Amino acid sequence: MTTNYTIPTQTRIGHVHLKVSNLQRSLEFYCDLLGFEITTMHGTEAAFISAGGYHHHIGLNTWYSKNFPLAHEKGVGLFHTAILYPTRKDLATIYSRILEADYPFTGAADHGVSQALYLNDPDNNGVELYWDRPKEDWLYNEDGTIVMYSAALDLEDLLKEIT
Structure with missing residues (x-):
């Protein structure tokens, strides 16, 4: 090319x-x-x-x-499908729904630009449910790249969106 x-x-x-x-x-x-x-x-x-x-x-x-057997966590393939929710309240609603269904989560994180919940589907495919912060709230490094990280997501605070 x-x-x-x-x-x-x-x-x-x-x-x-x-x-x-x-x-x-x-x-x-x-x-x-x-x-x-x-x-x-x-x-x-x-x-x-x-x-x-x-x-x-x-x-x-x-x-x-x-x-066929479930997807293997350590094998080659799709890491996760990411499903973007339009509002933080929508993310809180699905979080509450999954809690009520007693379906297991594999994690939750604040990535700076987004907040995410993680779980696996019945075939062990990773699923990320997330909400993006408004772009004007994102932080940038001096070189113009986006600041992203994985920190604990305050799940109690997330639920306040719907209570």
Whole structure:
């Protein structure tokens, strides 16, 4: 390649498509627990789900993975799917919902630019639920790079958003 190329600034990651071992179990997690809606099904092997009527944010399929073992934490593959919530109150609401369902979290962090909750789906795929702080609140290093870190997230303070 002879010239530098910069991806357009309005580019977004449109969706993620996950191989799962049990479609119904995955739909229970992503739809019943997290609140996504099914937009279409392809027989009993694939489902496409979204937030707000988009064609799909997440695809789930068993085409090559039906009844296979869970994803291995130390193996090659997707680290996590990150789901961005529009407000901190929305993040607090899903946090409360997951607590009430007694579904296990794997972590929570304040990254400076965002606040995040971490859990695994039924196939052991990592899921990050997060809220971005307004860009004007981000901190920058002298060289212009963004200051990001992993600090403890004050979960009690997060719940104050909905109490």
